[in-house]
Amino acid sequence: MSFAHLLLALAVIIVWGTNFVIIKLGLGELPPLLFATLRFVFSCMPWLIFVRRPAVPWRLLIANGFFLGFGLFGVLFIAMRSDIAPGVASLLVQTQAFFTIVLAMLLLGERMRAFQATGLAACVAGLAMFFFHVDASTTILGLVLTLACGLSWAIANLVAKKAAQIAPSLNMLGFMVWSSLFAVPPLLLASLFFEGPQRIADGLAHASAFGWAASVWQGVANTLFGYGAWNWLLARYPAATISPLSLLVPVVGMASAAIWFGEPLPAWKLEAGALVLLGLMTITLWPRLRARFISA
Template sequence: MTAAPKARTRISPLGLTFLAVTSIGWGLNFPIMKYILSEWPPLSARGLSGIVGAAALALIALLQRQRLTVPRGMRLRLVLVSLLTISSWVAFMGLALVWLDAREAAVLAISVPVWVALLAWPVLGERLTALRAAALAVALGGIFILIGGNSLDASIGKLPGLLMALVGAVCVGLGTVLTKHFPLQMPPTSLAAWQIGIGCLPVAIAGIAFEQPNPAALSALGWASMAYLTLIQFCLCYVCWFVALERLPAATASIGTLLVPVVGVLSAAAMLHEPFGLREIIALAVALGGVALALRAQ
């Protein structure tokens, strides 16, 4: 009787491998998306690649013999959660990168688990402890160190991007909490296909309507970057993420995603030659510390 719980809580090496693939893939997305913005507008790049990625995930689900039909009672919840977790993140983070460096966007992404911890109080009834409040303060402190820049003018110039990234992070946090409150019981790959498709559709429509993207504007490297966003970010990483969740405790998976901003900051320095010095290291360490406090408070 005692062996079963131990088996369930044992860390799976295969689960850790899939988690590492997810975190590295999502981390590399920040500099790649920043590069795309030099050739294509943000809503079109993010929305259209997501639509193609959703179609590919649907095909993968069919090959896995997963059902794609959505139960009638789940449809409204699926749309709401998809708009919060996918649409808001894809749109707001894409727009934020117009004003922010890739490394700055990566650090802002760290705040998502903190917002989850805070929003779980009114939605799920999980008490807001002093430790959770301290976690938010510490995480925001790290963000302030990085976004603050070397002058007030530089900080004000980044304000639109900062606000958009934070709105996106808060929306993702709310969508995550609502998913816990109203579970979406579907096969994982099918669920990812629906969520990404529903979430990216309005973003793609807005991009086509207002940005009028021109495929001829994409260079060979631009097309390769779009392929990465579609096949790696939306397909491979999401499939690996759901596989990791099946094999790892939720807390372990949450802590593992802290690798995402680290990869984002380091890859931005290597690929885009963005600054990486003492200030970036301190900001990353402080923000990660805030999230670690939030996870400890769970």
Template sequence: MQGRDLLLIIIVMVIWGINFTAIKMGASEFDPFVITAIRFFLASFPLVFFIKRPPVSVRYFIAYGTVFGTGVWGMGACAIAFGLSAGMEAILIQLDVLTSVLVGALVYKETITKRMAAGMMIAMLGLTVSIIYTNGNITAAGLFFIAICAICWPLASIIIRQSGTTTPFAFTVWGMAFAPIPLIGLSLLMHGTQGLVSTFTHWNGNAWFSVLFQAYPTTIFGYWIWNKMTLKYPMAILAPTTLMTTVFGLIGGYVIYGEQLSSVQWVSCALFLLGIIVVIYPKKRAADSLTLKPEQAV
């Protein structure tokens, strides 16, 4: 990999790691659905007026906006709002690697090798120990929402594949334009107008930083660089680099919020990530099956 490209990838991983802290700044103070809706509104408008709409049915944009916007990041914001720390979310979101493998096996009849199965068991063991020895950085509700997030990752990828688009970045931008609608709908369903009123009444610097960081450095810049890299390098090389987000996510949570893992959690989280690496690395074919993830970048 060229030195300049490696530097760009590291910059994106730093941004994606800090993004979990940015999510916490918004979701811990305001309605997580409203904050996430504003993120996607800012990320898609006015870009949709300058990026040509991919020639696919509108139903794919609606489906992607719902699954990616609400199922992935709406639930991710809820996980933090319900007690999951930013650092632990940066780690546990790697569950999407496991759910992607399972969906690949169920939907596309891809083979789960013995090594991949072993990696999944190692990861789940590490996750279980982290939950048992939590110091308050993992809650039952937070774990529930992050599990939904992990399940929706591969589903969003299936939508992209089924759409048949040849311009994934443009598809993502147009799909995100439909994300705010179900998010605001969920906010109204759960809180009436209170979520909207409270968010805009108490809007502050943390809210601005949260939505602007998520919309532009994380989404627009991150997607643009990552998509360029996927055209130049195989996923066997790129996929493992996403694990750097966990490191920078932990650093961001510690620096901004003083978040820490328990002693046992440091070991168990390392075990969890080791299992993820084993799943990613079996062979090039297996790694290529994870090419879905870039389009769902944080």
């Protein structure tokens, strides 16, 4: 990988990792479901005018929009309002790799291999440590909601995988733009029901320039730049070169939360995070390392 392309990959990782700090700050100005709604408004508008609809069934666009929009970010924003610290959230949403394997076994008939079982065991051990150390900043409810986000992200992964099978030349940026359109209605309806028209009106009326900038950042920087640049790199380099770099996202997330909010990093949290990351690394990297040793 060229140095310029490595810098591009690191820029995506920094954007994704520091986004949890931006989310927490944005939640200080906007109700969570309204904030999530605005994120996906800016992910699809006005880009729908310029990006052709992917040649995949509407049901896949709708499903991806729902699980990525409401299931991942809607629930994540609710959890991060007061029930989970940003650094912990950045780590736990990565359990989508854990849930993707489990769902592939249940729905696609895939068999769990030894290295996957080892990685999953490490993830479970790390997660158990978080559940044994709940406090005012990270509650049981927050942990459960964030794990539900990982599950929703895993379902969205399977939806995207199905879309890629139907259309092998699928433009994933276009898929994200058009599926974002279908994230807006369930998020807006949930906001109207749970937060109410008055709270929505107050949030929109009193949001500062930073609140609006945080919403645009969610839609444009994280979704369009992040996924666009990431998929651009994946089109030019082997997945084995690019994908493992995503494991740096929770590292950046926990570090940025510690720097900005002073989020504590006691020994148990570092150990729990290391176990989860070790499990994810085992699941992600072991097949490639094994293939390299065999070929050598």
